[in-house]
Amino acid sequence: MNRTYLDWNATAPLRPEARAAMLAAMDVVGNPSSVHAEGRAAKSLVEKARAQVAAAVGCNVSEVVFTSGATEAARVLENRPAGCDVMVQDTAHDCLWSHFDLSNEDGAGGHTLAMGLANSETGVITEPPARDAEGLLPYGARKANYLLLDAVQAVGKIPFAFSWSGADLAIVSAHKFGGPKGVGALIVKQGLDITSLAVGGGQEMGRRSGTENIIGIAGFGAAAEAAQRDLEVGIPDQVEKLRNILENTLAAEANKTIFVGKDARRIPNTSCFITPGWKGETQVMQMDLAGFAISAGSACSSGKVKESRVLRAMGYDADQARSAVRVSLGPTTTEDDVLRFAEAWLKAWSRHQARAA
Structure with a gap:
């Protein structure tokens, strides 16, 4: 794969x-x-x-x-x-x-x-x-x-x-x-x-x-x-455009998903989003099986299944803090990468919705 x-x-x-x-x-x-x-x-x-x-x-x-x-x-x-x-x-x-x-x-x-x-x-x-x-x-x-x-x-x-x-x-x-x-x-x-x-x-x-x-x-x-x-040559600006494409693609279908800090100043490569009721760790595992490496919180806390202390400090509730994932891009990430990820994530989200119904 x-x-x-x-x-x-x-x-x-x-x-x-x-x-x-x-x-x-x-x-x-x-x-x-x-x-x-x-x-x-x-x-x-x-x-x-x-x-x-x-x-x-x-x-x-x-x-x-x-x-x-x-x-x-x-x-x-x-x-x-x-x-x-x-x-x-x-x-x-x-x-x-x-x-x-x-x-x-x-x-x-x-x-x-x-x-x-x-x-x-x-x-x-x-x-x-x-x-x-x-x-x-x-x-x-x-x-x-x-x-x-x-x-x-x-x-x-x-x-x-x-x-x-x-x-x-x-x-x-x-x-x-x-x-x-x-x-x-x-x-x-x-x-x-x-x-x-x-x-x-x-x-x-x-x-x-x-x-x-x-x-x-x-x-x-x-x-x-x-x-x-x-x-100096503007590579982070190009990465930010990809981040925005990703968020806009997901938001168009997953209208309950919350993009953390969307209206705040952020570093250009990072998207943290919350889909209430869908555990972040589950999302990470499903995306891993689909061929994409993402995370749920800080890598320094890997292996610890717990809600995000950062998100709780920002005012999100316990369920929201457990339902967040982070996608972070880099200089070699392509538009095809983010669109394929968005497609895989939305398919997994649809399956989750069907099971929850």
Whole structure:
């Protein structure tokens, strides 16, 4: 059976540029911390990738700290200053939400606000709040000293620059825009002192010890450069047109289906839709059998049959939150792909309607 991949928010297929960079890096012998020629060659690969990531994320080269991924990067919240608690946006990804701690009621030690720029399940974009005259971030009845921004789903899909985002910290993951899995970055605002994510040999300017994953980092850099190039030539705009074709095709027949965030600003590749009474997990399995890969919620929660915490936080009821699926497209998705998916989904929906009647 021919397969059609429509789950790019979970992980994007490896870009050819990333593959080529990784293959070349495999032949580099040295340790980046070694001072001999082989070590310097390895170090140059790491620094080239650091510059590529910095250009794509819109930050200074020195602000990029390589990690094993966004989840490790989010661990900076564990090592926050004493008395500084974490306020988390209610629709944030689990890698941020797991650090929620608001025990410091009076805020004497300050707060850190952790939020997602673009939601992985719905694609809805949330603009970071503006700082007040004292430089604090309002969030509900409280104010935060620091802002950590989850830019994982935004990089390469919408214009973004850490330098103008107002964030103190940001997290990025390579495999969301065509790099390899298992590598990401923490972006640390210049001058901000953080506790090392991992203690040891002092790599990554002392902010994350451990020998760098040269092969993964090389692929990360190449993918970041390619994703930024796609953004500049308007590839995401083409993807958005396909997303709209998909939604309009489904809406024409399935008039009870709710398209989450349709009237909000969204990243261009993501469609999250709810068909009340038809479980998302059932839809995913039926589409899988039909040859299409989609998802029900965040891939990081795969295997967990439960309603979407994000959708519940957005005000949808329990049945609606259990009846959502996400279709996410990419630069190589075609109009034929989305129309064939729409046809298969509508056939499955018709069968569901007949059984429910």
